[in-house]
Amino acid sequence: MADIFNQIASDGDLVKLLGDYDKSFVGYVYGMRFDEVLVLTNDAWKHAVNGLPHNSFLVAAGFNPSKVADADIIDQEVILLRVLEPVSLPQDTDFIRTRIEHHQRRTFDEKLPGDVNDGMDPMTHAELQAGGLRCSILGTFYMDENGLLRLGSDIENFMTLSRLRAYKPIGNALSMIVNHVNPEVKKKAEEEAQKAGFTKISPITIGTVRYTSTARMHRAQKDTLVDVQIQPTDFLARRTAVLGMTRTGKSNTVKTTVSAVAIAAMKDGIKVGQLIFDVNGEYANATSQDDGSSIAEVFSDTICYRAIDTPDRPHFKDLRINFYEQPNIALGLLDQLSKETRGNAQDITTFLTSSLDQPDASERGPFNRWQVRKAAFYCILNAAQYRAPNSFIVEFPVNQQVINLVKPELSANFPGTISRGNNQQFYSLSLEKATEWFKAARRVNRVAKLPSSTGGDWVDSSLEAYLNVLTNESSGGTYIRGYRQIQEYVDYHSDSRQGDVVEEILKFLYSGRIVILDLSAGPVSIRETLSKRIATAVFNRQFDVLNSGKHPMNVVLYVEEAHNLIGKDKALTDTWPRIAKEGAKAKIAFVYATQEPSSVHPNILANTENWFVTHLNNDDELKSLGKFYDFGHFLKSLKAAQDVGFARIKTLSSPFVIPTQINRFTPSEIKAEIADILNQNK
Known part of the structure; x- marks a missing residue:
């Protein structure tokens, strides 16, 4: 027995x-x-x-x-x-x-x-x-x-x-x-996967076991290589750090992860939106490292954006906004961009820090003043050489007293006003004629204040600043930079863009698509300004759904050069640190790549669940890494071994670090797997 x-x-x-x-x-x-x-x-x-x-x-x-x-x-x-x-x-x-x-x-x-x-x-x-x-x-x-x-x-x-x-x-x-996962961890992962819409969770093969750079004996034969697998749910609603020097496999790891998440979602027919902030353009564009292909080519429904005109690449959408179509957002963007260069000029500061947010139309006075300021803003944009959409018309209301007082300063054939309801008169003018009218109104107002219909001044302090900026002259008659202050930011504007780019990106993202923001072209400062605006919108949308009592859709954000966004000096109340710190609650997975782990906010590092670390050549960086899990065992190896894709990985499901050779991003194999999935789903 x-x-x-x-x-x-x-x-x-x-x-x-x-x-x-x-x-x-x-x-x-x-x-x-x-x-x-x-x-x-x-x-x-x-x-x-x-x-x-x-x-x-x-x-x-x-x-x-x-x-x-x-x-x-x-x-x-x-x-x-x-x-x-x-x-x-x-x-x-x-x-x-x-x-x-x-x-x-x-x-x-x-x-x-x-x-x-x-x-x-x-x-x-x-x-x-x-x-x-x-x-x-x-x-x-x-x-x-x-x-x-x-x-x-x-x-x-x-x-x-x-x-x-x-x-x-x-x-x-x-x-x-x-590849061991304890029973209770596996059960919890299955429950989370079911909540996310997965009918099953198949582990993802991320690479093979590799102990040392010299791999002559323990990796001698391919049939003896041991696969390292990770659970898809380890990434969803989690934080993942991809750390290492340039050319040691960070981007390959991110591409492999993007592909794995997309294929896992495809197998179960669920939606997982993935948004890549592509600082170097290596995910949207084919490189020699990708066998002449890219994420955008492998996954044909990928949406790519750029912040410049791309007539040679029509599949790229415009990341910029149309300043004439979204004046409130445009003015806020100009305010952010010019903070370090505008000096203390009062008129310029008043202009840039004012608001063009639309008030309630039932509040007739504020609504009319908003329409006039908006019209003056269009004229300032035109003066600063921001190209307007074809046949653009400027409309704004004026009372009869102002019309009569300004008329003598206008050319003989100047167009008249259009009568609208409620006894209101509107000008409907081209940008050139609108500019002529506002300059004339400013000249008249300097001699005798133009009256409003309520008995006050028609040109309030805010509009006065707008008119001074339009004419490059202060109220006292001295020269100011005026509209020239914003000329250097003309590259942020696109006259062909229609609709809010942020809403458009969110629409694609929540349809389960991969969206890539190619930030390698265009102004460098656009990386922070436009990226932050988009990230804020994702964060707010996810938490709005969560706070309504519903389950948010899983979204994955990928960020390169992350130390610039979630560095030590960043307040935890800023957008990016909040995404990294709190986003998991609202099903936002945050994958950040950097060469400088010591520069990342320590609170974010401490709350990171998944780690992919390749080669680091600096003792200070290694010292900061050695504080986490059992990475201290690998510090000498991480400093010495520069092999591409040789990583030490720690995932949520695994209690210890596994030295791994990350699989190479191979488009042909991924395309074949996608084709198999599509055939099975027919």
Whole structure:
């Protein structure tokens, strides 16, 4: 009967973690603490398993794999280890003396390696192979009361006289380790996926296990590579950091992630909007790194925006706004852009800080004044050479007294007013004629104040500033920069844009599309101003849905050069820090890439769930990274290894860092997978 139980147990998951234990044995645990163990190994055992790379995984067990059922309950567990460094054995001094003496006695003919024992007697040779390894304890695998494999993140006990044997997991055993997700974590992920609309959650293969830059032995054959998988729900409504120097695989990681999320959503027929703030233009445009393709080409329904005219690329939409169509937004944008250059000129400051937000039409006085200010604003734009849409007409109301007083200052053939309801007179003029009229009104008003229909001044302080800006002259008659102050921002305006670009982007995003904002062309300052406006709109929309008691749709935001947006000096009440800090509540996933993790706001780093780290060449950056999870084990490797795509990843579902070679973004394979999904959905 005992043999039957042992047979059943030997086929269980605990034993599977040891792999082919007859061949994977590498040593004995001879020292133990709650966080580390010391392993006695030797060169022969390491040779048999193709070496023990730095940061590789080991497993240690105190039971006989063929007689698990006979083991004490306390021994029915497997401890997961990570190889950190060699350590000295007590007899190392004698070993070193013996090795030196042996080399000193060598003859000239023994300069090259000899037989397997290298000139020593077999007993001495065997003893001199012994060495120690210091290993970190990552956790304990055990079977719970439901017969499911679980991983605890520590150990319950340590033995002074340990029975533990160490094994090197490869193949299926290694796959079980790096892709293990505890039952309760998996259940919660499934529940979150169902809320998001997924009927099932298939793990995404992000790459393969890679321990070191030198990958001659442990990655010698493709059929022995072990896939590293992540859960799609790890990214949805989470924060993800992609850290590393330029040309070490950050953008490849982001592209792989974008593709994985899009395909996961496609398989289940749900909507996940993805918005990429593409600072360098590498996601919207094909590069040599993408096999001549891009995200936009692989996913044909991707929407791309640029902040310049692109007649050679008609598929790009205009990211800019039409200043004539959205004067309130345009004036606010000009205010932001000119804060550092406008100086203290009172008229210019009054003009730029005023509001063109439309008041309630039932409030006739404020509504009329708004219409007049808006008309004057159009004239200022025209003077500053902001190109207007074809046949653009300026309309504004005027009372009869003002019409009569200004008329003598106008040309003989100047158009008359149009009568509207409520005894109101409106001018309907071209930009040139409207400019002529406002300049004439200013001249008259300087001599005698133009009266309003309510008995006050028709030209209030705000309109006076507008007219002074239009004429480049202060009320006292001195020169001011006036409309020339805003001429340098003409590139932010598009006369062909129709409709609010932000609303348009949100429409595409909430239809489940990938939207790419190519910020590599056009004014540099547009990265912050327009990006912030769009990000704010996404944030507000998501929280409006959440606060209404509904479930927001999942949205993923990708940001390059993130240290400029969520840096240490940024207030947590600013838009980008709020997205990073609070966005998860409203189903906003935030993926940020940077070369400078030390420059990112520490509060945001502390709340980041997923990490992809490639090469960092600076000790200060590595020091800031070493504070999180078990990245401290990899600092030397991260500084030395510059291999593209060689990352150390920590995801929400995994309790420890996994060294991984990220899969290359391969358009042909992704297109084939998309075609298969579309065929299955027919």
